Amino acid sequence: xxxxxxxxxxxxxxxxxxxxxxxxxxxxxxxxxxxxxxxxxxxxxxxxxxxxxxxxxxxxxxxxxxxxxxxxxxxxxxxxxxxxxxxxxxxxxxxxxxxxxxxxxxxxxxxxxxxxxxxxxxxxxxxxxxxxxxxxxxxxxxxxxxxxxxxxxxxxxxxxxxxxxxxxxxxxxxxxxxxxxxxxxxxxxx
Amino acid sequence: xxxxxxxxxxxxxxxxxxxxxxxxxxxxxxxxxxxxxxxxxxxxxxxxxxxxxxxxxxxxxxxxxxxxxxxxxxxxxxxxxxxxxxxxxxxxxxxxxxxxxxxxxxxxxxxxxxxxxxxxxxxxxxxxxxxxxxxxxxxxxxxxxxxxxxxxxxxxxxxxxxxxxxxxxxxxxxxxxxxxxxxxxxxxxxxxxxxxxxxxxxxxxxxxxxxxxxxxxxxxxxxxxxxxxxxxxxxxxxxxxxxxxxxxxxxxxxxxxxxxxxxxxxxxxxxxxxxxxxxxxxxxxxxxxxxxxxxxxxxxxxxxxxxxxxxxxxxxxxxxxxxxxxxxxxxxxxxxxxxxxxxxxxxxxxxxxxxxxxxxxxxxxxxxxxxxxxxxxxxxxxxxxxxxxxxxxxxxxxxxxxxxxxxxxxxxxxxxxxxxxxxxxxxxxxxxxxxxxxxxxxxxxxxxxxxxxxxxxxxxxxxxxxxxxxxxxxxxxxxxxxxxxxxxxxxxxxxxxxxxxxxxxxxxxxxxxxxxxxxxxxxxxxxxxxxxxxxxxxxxxxxxxxxxxxxxxxxxxxxxxxxxxxxxxxxxxxxxxxxxxxx
Numbered sequence: 020x021x022x023x024x025x026x027x028x029x030x031x032x033x034x035x036x037x038x039x040x041x042x043x044x045x046x047x048x049x050x051x052x053x054x055x056x057x058x059x060x061x062x063x064x065x066x067x068x069x070x071x072x073x074x075x076x077x078x079x080x081x082x083x084x085x086x087x088x089x090x091x092x093x094x095x096x097x098x099x100x101x102x103x104x105x106x107x108x109x110x111x112x113x114x115x116x117x118x119x120x121x122x123x124x125x126x127x128x129x130x131x132x133x134x135x136x137x138x139x140x141x142x143x144x145x146x147x148x149x150x151x152x153x154x155x156x157x158x159x160x161x162x163x164x165x166x167x168x169x170x171x172x173x174x175x176x177x178x179x180x181x182x183x184x185x186x187x188x189x190x191x192x193x194x195x196x197x198x199x200x201x202x203x204x205x206x207x208x209x
Numbered sequence: 210x211x212x213x214x215x216x217x218x219x220x221x222x223x224x225x226x227x228x229x230x231x232x233x234x235x236x237x238x239x240x241x242x243x244x245x246x247x248x249x250x251x252x253x254x255x256x257x258x259x260x261x262x263x264x265x266x267x268x269x270x271x272x273x274x275x276x277x278x279x280x281x282x283x284x285x286x287x288x289x290x291x292x293x294x295x296x297x298x299x300x301x302x303x304x305x306x307x308x309x310x311x312x313x314x315x316x317x318x319x320x321x322x323x324x325x326x327x328x329x330x331x332x333x334x335x336x337x338x339x340x341x342x343x344x345x346x347x348x349x350x351x352x353x354x355x356x357x358x359x360x361x362x363x364x365x366x367x368x369x370x371x372x373x374x375x376x377x378x379x380x381x382x383x384x385x386x387x388x389x390x391x392x393x394x395x396x397x398x399x400x401x402x403x404x405x406x407x408x409x410x411x412x413x414x415x416x417x418x419x420x421x422x423x424x425x426x427x428x429x430x431x432x433x434x435x436x437x438x439x440x441x442x443x444x445x446x447x448x449x450x451x452x453x454x455x456x457x458x459x460x461x462x463x464x465x466x467x468x469x470x471x472x473x474x475x476x477x478x479x480x481x482x483x484x485x486x487x488x489x490x491x492x493x494x495x496x497x498x499x500x501x502x503x504x505x506x507x508x509x510x511x512x513x514x515x516x517x518x519x520x521x522x523x524x525x526x527x528x529x530x531x532x533x534x535x536x537x538x539x540x541x542x543x544x545x546x547x548x549x550x551x552x553x554x555x556x557x558x559x560x561x562x563x564x565x566x567x568x569x570x571x572x573x574x575x576x577x578x579x580x581x582x583x584x585x586x587x588x589x590x591x592x593x594x595x596x597x598x599x600x601x602x603x604x605x606x607x608x609x610x611x612x613x614x615x616x617x618x619x620x621x622x623x624x625x626x627x628x629x630x631x632x633x634x635x636x637x638x639x640x641x642x643x644x645x646x647x648x649x650x651x652x653x654x655x656x657x658x659x660x661x662x663x664x665x666x667x668x669x670x671x672x673x674x675x676x677x678x679x680x681x682x683x684x685x686x687x688x689x690x691x692x693x694x695x696x697x698x699x700x701x702x703x704x705x706x707x708x709x710x711x712x713x714x715x716x717x718x719x720x721x722x723x724x725x726x727x728x729x730x731x732x733x734x735x736x737x738x739x740x741x742x743x744x745x746x747x748x749x750x751x752x753x754x755x756x757x758x759x760x761x762x763x764x765x766x767x768x769x770x771x772x773x774x775x776x777x778x779x780x781x782x783x784x785x786x787x788x789x790x791x792x
Contacts, residue, residue, distance in 0.1 A: 098543065126758065140540075
């Protein structure tokens with residue numbers, strides 16, 4: 020179990036997290052790793068908080084991890100990074116999208132969206148802040164934010180031996196392949 | 210060939226490879242994708258969405274009696290609905306192999322309770338198989354069919370959310386066609402009259418003994434011994450993976466895939482070799498209680514909680530008192546509860562009800578469960594499929610008996626109406642309930658991710674079908690008025706609710722507007738936008754609970770990427786500060 024790496028992807032329903040974990044697991048499998056992935060379905064589709072966990076190594080047993088065990092936390096939304104931070108190893112890495120999605124208590128004016136989240140992450144953890152929305156908008160499709168984050172994740176985990184462009188080509192609809200490869204490469208450059 | 214598959218995909222593949230010919234289900238998280246994947250093999254397997262789990266189970270039972278391998282799949286609470294046929298089919302035994310898949314939901318990720326359905330195997334005296342990952346989820350199907358046919362028993366195929374929705378690497382096989390068993394009328398076997406059932410029960414008791422003998426040598430039950438270990442762990446399902454993760458080779462394992470009847474001789478032999486025996490199982494002490502009753506010294510729920518799902522952390526903390534180091538942050542986060550989508554047709558109805566003072570809204574299982582969440586907060590109860598009508602009926606009768614003039618509105622969706630709302634609607638008419646049944650017809654089974662149902666005009670296999678119309682059904686049952694209303698027309702919705710509340714005759718409401726997520730709907734050409742200068746900051750528009758509507762920089766604001774132009778917020782604004790754009 021010591022050689023097993025744990026990736027925790029978190030965000031909000033509709034942000035394309037499942038697609039990223041699909042590409043991720045396909046690539047890891049191709050590279051010869053044993054892979055397990057666990058996702059939360061159902062009510063989460065209705066704007067709730069979404070998580071998927073990807074584990075890879077020589078032999079993976081449990082499909083899920085507990086607190087303090089993720090090597091990397093990739094958060095597609097700022098507040099979600101903080102919500103799930105206890106799952107990260109104390110020396111783990113956070114990749115966080117500098118992007119806010121207000122939840123219902125915020126939208127309805129009951130609560131304020133918390134300030135200073137990125138700063139408190141940076142104080143405690145090695146943190147990579149990604150402006151995925153800005154990058155995605157620049158390349159012409161806001162929906163590619165998730166693939167920008169995939170690029171940042173690949174870089175942070177040093178998973179360069181895998182041909183991710185090929186996996187993207189195999190997973191994504193042909194007419195969206197080019198823009199997503201662009202998004203992936205932008206994410207890697209950040 | 211190797212493929213990454215969820216447990217649900219793997220079971221579908223397993224059914225295909227094992228030569229299954231008929232499969233039926235009602236959608237329910239976490240089981241839904243089993244049939245959604247079986248339909249990929251529709252050339253080989255007939256498959257259907259049944260109106261409810263009881264019907265699905267009976268369809269699969271009929272196919273089994275006719276001689277083919279069949280399967281029914283459902284979430285754990287679905288088996289409560291299907292309990293009637295399965296208990297008796299256990300007495301009768303099979304012709305073609307029969308598997309009932311129950312997908313339990315420890316931690317209630319998407320359920321109203323976390324009942325442990327392993328007890329159904331014991332209760333109904335049928336065999337039970339529990340895979341622990343995707344590979345086993347596929348492979349065990351063939352063995353389950355073999356068991357079913359050899360021992361003349363239904364097999365309860367028990368999985369949990371983390372088996373259903375976790376993906377793992379699966380080595381695929383080929384389909385083996387299975388010759389259908391010959392069908393001949395055999396009343397003593399297949400007609401459960403009292404005389405036949407008395408004989409059948411005795412047969413079932415003998416069958417349990419034979420199954421226990423099988424269990425002791427079943428290839429699904431395996432001991433894994435590691436050198437110099439003092440701890441022996443008896444475990445099954447995904448809990449096995451957690452135990453392996455925590456103990457690695459510092460313990461030995463008895464990993465059970467065939468878990469009812471338990472292989473008690475095998476367990477006794479295994480347990481005798483260790484100083485300490487742990488039973489690592491999720492939820493209830495199902496195995497532990499039986500082991501203790503058989504005189505086996507073991508530790509289980511004294512240390513491991515029976516609340517919620519397990520994970521490696523919980524196992525390590527319970528048994529080894531070991532916790533991973535955790536670094537927390539001081540920062541505050543705000544909750545992110547699930548909400549009705551922007552443009553959800555249910556919003557208009559629940560907003561209307563949220564304004565009513567003297568009403569009770571008995572709700573049900575589906576997207577409309579979210580009508581109870583803030584800021585709408587428009588519902589009183591949520592129990593099970595169908596209770597929106599029938600529990601409402603009971604409340605109405607109780608109010609009547611105690612001189613309370615509260616008006617009850619019972620609410621459920623189109624798919625739930627077909628599932629078990631119809632009987633409640635009949636009860637209200639037949640027994641003169643002073644309440645209003647409301648069908649929120651959004652033309653799809655929403656919460657589980659858009660499955661066809663008897664009202665959609667399409668089958669699981671993609672064929673065109675009769676569209677069963679809730680409006681016509683309610684009329685036929687005897688409702689004098691069945692008012693069809695667009696729930697997003699707030700004025701019409703309010704008038705309808707008032708009229709229904711004051712009606713002396715039986716009155717039913719059907720709100721009609723399709724779920725905005727249905728694929729192939731005409732595109733939404735208009736959106737709503739706040740005219741900031743006109744906004745008086747009264748925040749009325751926030752009360753509709755739409756995720757696209759915010760309060761930002763001192764005024765209301767509508768996220769244009771989320772808005773689909775349903776105009777509910779626009780109708781709520783008293784200052785005409787929300788306008789329509791596009792066309």
